Amino acid sequence: MLGRQTFALVERSLRVDTRLKRTHFVRLAFAGLILLLLAQVQIGINRYSTPGRDVFENICWLNFFLLNLAGLSFFSTAITEEKEEMTLGLLRMAGIGPLGVLLGKVSPRLISAVLLLSVQLPFTFLAITLGGVNTHQILAAYVALLTFAVMLAGLGAFVSTICERSNVAVSITTGVLAALYVGPHLVHKLFEGLERKEWILPETLRRVDSMLAYVEGSTPWISLFSERGVLSTNFAGPLLGYQPVVDLVAGTCFLGLAWAMFDVCTRNEIRVAPARGLMALFSKRITAGGNRVWTNALAWKDFNFLTGGTIAASIKLVSYIILMGSMAVLIARELRSDLKDSIGATLMLSMLTALLVEIPIYLSRIFREELRWQTWPDLVLLPHSIGWLVRNKLLGILPTFIPAALVFLCGAILSPGFLQDTLRKSFLEAQGWYLISQYVLGLHLVVLLSLGVKWGALPFGIALVVIPNAIFIAACGLRPTLLQYVIPITLAVVISGVCQKLMIDKLRNLASI
Amino acid sequence: MNDRDLPGEQSTQQVVVQPAIELSGVAHSFRSFKALLDVTFQVPLQSLHGFVGPNGAGKTTVLKLICTLLKPQIGTIRVFGLDVRTELTEVRRRLGFMPDHFSMYRQMTVYEYLDFFAAAYGLSLDQRTRVIADTLELTDMGARRGDLINGLSRGMQQRVGLARVLVNDPDLLLLDEPASGLDPRARIELMEILRALRSMGKTIVISSHILTELAELCDSVTIIDRGLVKYCGSMEGLLDHEADYPTYRLTPGQPLNGQFDQLGELPGVVGLEPVEGSQDVRIAIDPALLDSNGLLRAAMDLGITIAKFGPAQRHLNQAFMDLTEKGVR
Numbered sequence: 001m002l003g004r005q006t007f008a009l010v011e012r013s014l015r016v017d018t019r020l021k022r023t024h025f026v027r028l029a030f031a032g033l034i035l036l037l038l039a040q041v042q043i044g045i046n047r048y049s050t051p052g053r054d055v056f057e058n059i060c061w062l063n064f065f066l067l068n069l070a071g072l073s074f075f076s077t078a079i080t081e082e083k084e085e086m087t088l089g090l091l092r093m094a095g096i097g098p099l100g101v102l103l104g105k106v107s108p109r110l111i112s113a114v115l116l117l118s119v120q121l122p123f124t125f126l127a128i129t130l131g132g133v134n135t136h137q138i139l140a141a142y143v144a145l146l147t148f149a150v151m152l153a154g155l156g157a158f159v160s161t162i163c164e165r166s167n168v169a170v171s172i173t174t175g176v177l178a179a180l181y182v183g184p185h186l187v188h189k190l191f192e193g194l195e196r197k198e199w200i201l202p203e204t205l206r207r208v209d210s211m212l213a214y215v216e217g218s219t220p221w222i223s224l225f226s227e228r229g230v231l232s233t234n235f236a237g238p239l240l241g242y243q244p245v246v247d248l249v250a251g252t253c254f255l256g257l258a259w260a261m262f263d264v265c266t267r268n269e270i271r272v273a274p275a276r277g278l279m280a281l282f283s284k285r286i287t288a289g290g291n292r293v294w295t296n297a298l299a300w301k302d303f304n305f306l307t308g309g310t311i312a313a314s315i316k317l318v319s320y321i322i323l324m325g326s327m328a329v330l331i332a333r334e335l336r337s338d339l340k341d342s343i344g345a346t347l348m349l350s351m352l353t354a355l356l357v358e359i360p361i362y363l364s365r366i367f368r369e370e371l372r373w374q375t376w377p378d379l380v381l382l383p384h385s386i387g388w389l390v391r392n393k394l395l396g397i398l399p400t401f402i403p404a405a406l407v408f409l410c411g412a413i414l415s416p417g418f419l420q421d422t423l424r425k426s427f428l429e430a431q432g433w434y435l436i437s438q439y440v441l442g443l444h445l446v447v448l449l450s451l452g453v454k455w456g457a458l459p460f461g462i463a464l465v466v467i468p469n470a471i472f473i474a475a476c477g478l479r480p481t482l483l484q485y486v487i488p489i490t491l492a493v494v495i496s497g498v499c500q501k502l503m504i505d506k507l508r509n510l511a512s513i
Numbered sequence: 514m515n516d517r518d519l520p521g522e523q524s525t526q527q528v529v530v531q532p533a534i535e536l537s538g539v540a541h542s543f544r545s546f547k548a549l550l551d552v553t554f555q556v557p558l559q560s561l562h563g564f565v566g567p568n569g570a571g572k573t574t575v576l577k578l579i580c581t582l583l584k585p586q587i588g589t590i591r592v593f594g595l596d597v598r599t600e601l602t603e604v605r606r607r608l609g610f611m612p613d614h615f616s617m618y619r620q621m622t623v624y625e626y627l628d629f630f631a632a633a634y635g636l637s638l639d640q641r642t643r644v645i646a647d648t649l650e651l652t653d654m655g656a657r658r659g660d661l662i663n664g665l666s667r668g669m670q671q672r673v674g675l676a677r678v679l680v681n682d683p684d685l686l687l688l689d690e691p692a693s694g695l696d697p698r699a700r701i702e703l704m705e706i707l708r709a710l711r712s713m714g715k716t717i718v719i720s721s722h723i724l725t726e727l728a729e730l731c732d733s734v735t736i737i738d739r740g741l742v743k744y745c746g747s748m749e750g751l752l753d754h755e756a757d758y759p760t761y762r763l764t765p766g767q768p769l770n771g772q773f774d775q776l777g778e779l780p781g782v783v784g785l786e787p788v789e790g791s792q793d794v795r796i797a798i799d800p801a802l803l804d805s806n807g808l809l810r811a812a813m814d815l816g817i818t819i820a821k822f823g824p825a826q827r828h829l830n831q832a833f834m835d836l837t838e839k840g841v842r
Binding site: 384 | 630
């Protein structure tokens with residue numbers, strides 16, 4: 001059953017990966033980053049009570065964050081990218097069975113992740129010399145992270161087997177991970193509310209909580225970083241505790257499910273076309289001459305086909321109103337004073353968060369879709385400059401932010417004082433400029449990366465901003481001085497400018513390929 | 514290579530009044546790979562011009578340079594007298610480029626797709642309505658205007674692609690391998706559309722790696738190989754165009770047996786090959802050593818009964834093979 005052909009793809013992928021200089025550079029950079037963290041703690045050792053544990057905890061957070069990013073991009077597109085390029089059928093015709101394809105596509109990615117973790121191990125042992133952490137903890141932490149990687153790889157294999165498109169697979173994986181991290185907390189809050197209303201017994205709540213603890217405990221979030229986790233003082237748990245075992249089993253089960261469903265889900269090779277989505281509802285009206293393309297054709301296209309058009313915006317608006325309305329009711333029940341201000345602030349903060357999340361999502365797709373379907377040269381051939389194309393494409397995605405902006409406006413009307421305060425903090429204090437500059441830098445990096453990588457521009461763009469900033473915060477503490485803020489702000493402005501130049505050049509070059 | 518080196522140069526000079534496209538000493542490299550070494554040719558105004566070459570000859574690179582997707586590194590390119598380097602926007606207004614791959618917004622309906630490009634070119638609503646109706650009629654896609662492009666056959670997608678490049682009413686059409694992947698009926702129909710477009714006064718450049726496909730359609734042709742122009746001129750000129758050695762076709766009265774080898778051994782005979790499907794032979798001679806009378810006399814001396822003798826007109830494919838080199842770069 002597990003013949004030579006099963007591992008042919010694995011062997012090939014590993015060969016290719018080994019020959020790539022990029023692979024070795026990334027590992028080298030990672031080892032360098034760890035040494036940097038260690039050196040930084042070593043220099044300011046007096047500020048830490050348990051320097052070794054602190055630095056190791058930072059390394060673990062970094063690994064955990066990157067593994068999640070890999071789960072969202074690297075693992076969850078393993079099979080869908082073959083489907084989209086219509087090469088899955090060719091692999092099958094070459095005699096590679098479902099397991100061969102799955103192992104061939106998933107295991108090299110998993111091995112890359114494992115090697116990235118393994119290369120750190122010798123360096124992280126240096127943390128022991130700084131004090132606060134022991135060998136057993138380091139080994140247990142790496143076991144937790146490695147098994148989590150196995151779970152993510154299995155999940156990715158399963159999701160990318162059942163999905164036709166990579167973006168859907170990425171969305172589902174995001175949903176699963178979000179449910180794993182936030183779900184237990186939300187369910188607990190829900191049952192707590194029910195118990196407070198005396199609709200359920202306290203015993204039921206305790207039972208639900210104990211069940212939720214099993215779900216929560218299946219990720220390194222709890223197994224590593226909780227009060228009784230691997231990184232806590234005097235940890236003496238087993239190397240293969242609850243989380244590693246659950247993750248190994250879950251990963252294997254997901255892989256097994258993917259194997260079982262592979263033939264059913266990939267039997268018909270369908271030519272994947274760009275999604276029409278909610279625009280499908282308009283097609284008859286347009287052809288009947290009712291709706292026409294706007295004078296700004298590019299904005300029309302991106303608004304309708306990238307963001308989902310008027311229907312998607314309406315759905316979003318209704319959802320926000322329902323969600324925010326419910327939140328306002330909950331706040332009204334909890335609070336007796338400052339009700340208007342609290343509701344206003346909640347609306348504004350929630351919508352600001354929604355906007356901050358939505359903007360990079362659309363920006364990561366704005367050019368990617370054109371490149372993916374090879375339509376970018378058609379746009380470049382229009383008698384307009386690249387800058388004009390970029391501006392008008394950006395105009396196209398703006399209307400999709402109207403729902404969030406409207407709800408934000410409602411919040412501002414309810415609580416003008418909070419808005420004033422926020423604006424003052426954002427624009428009159430260095431911290432506000434720091435945050436804005438880093439966010440803008442992130443947007444630039446996301447767009448630039450989306451011109452070069454197939455998938456994962458968004459998470460990698462975020463990682464490129466988060467990691468240096470984490471180091472900056474670790475080095476300067478939570479309250480850096482005004483002078484210390486100048487460095488990241490200046491760097492962000494300069495790098496954003498460079499990114500813009502690179503983007504324009506890249507967009508010009510990509511049109512001729 | 515300059516104009517003087519080009520075979521067929523005379524005929525080009527006779528036809529050209531004001532060229533639609535003018536390339537002069539164009540060279541282009543992709544890193545260390547030299548895609549174009551020295552490309553010089555002209556495309557007459559309102560002509561249907563074939564642009565032919567084997568795979569990897571540099572056809573697509575030349576088309577991309579003309580349509581401004583690539584910036585010329587060396588040499589000059591003028592489209593209707595406009596420099597593609599400095600008058601890029603105006604050049605883009607006046608041309609339509611259909612690439613060899615189907616890069617379409619396949620999630621749109623045919624009408625949306627055409628309307629989108631018409632609007633992107635800045636046409637008013639009335640103009641758009643009129644132009645789209647015209648292009649749909651020309652390409653015979655009116656009945657499928659409400660269909661999603663993704664659901665159309667390859668031939669129909671090709672028609673939509675052609676309709677798209679016509680929405681801004683360009684004077685010059687650059688079509689990169691427009692017939693590739695089409696069935697014979699779709700090819701013939703496409704050729705008919707192109708003839709109709711020529712009769713409307715448009716200059717059309719069609720690239721292909723199959724010369725015979727363009728033989729009936731094109732007024733003139735440019736053959737490119739390994740980044741160099743091998744021929745530029747009329748289609749007839751290509752057939753008459755001499756190879757390195759003059760070639761004659763001999764029709765014997767009776768089958769040649771041992772005489773075939775003896776013919777090949779004659780001093781001055783540099784090439785000898787049987788003509789497929791007949792008893793005829795094609796003989797190439799070195800004019801310095803042997804002329805046509807000498808060849809005829811020598812053949813008679815060998816005891817060959819000659820039924821017919823004259824200059825050999827080559828088949829297009831033969832001409833193409835003579836002009837292009839074997840193998841790939």
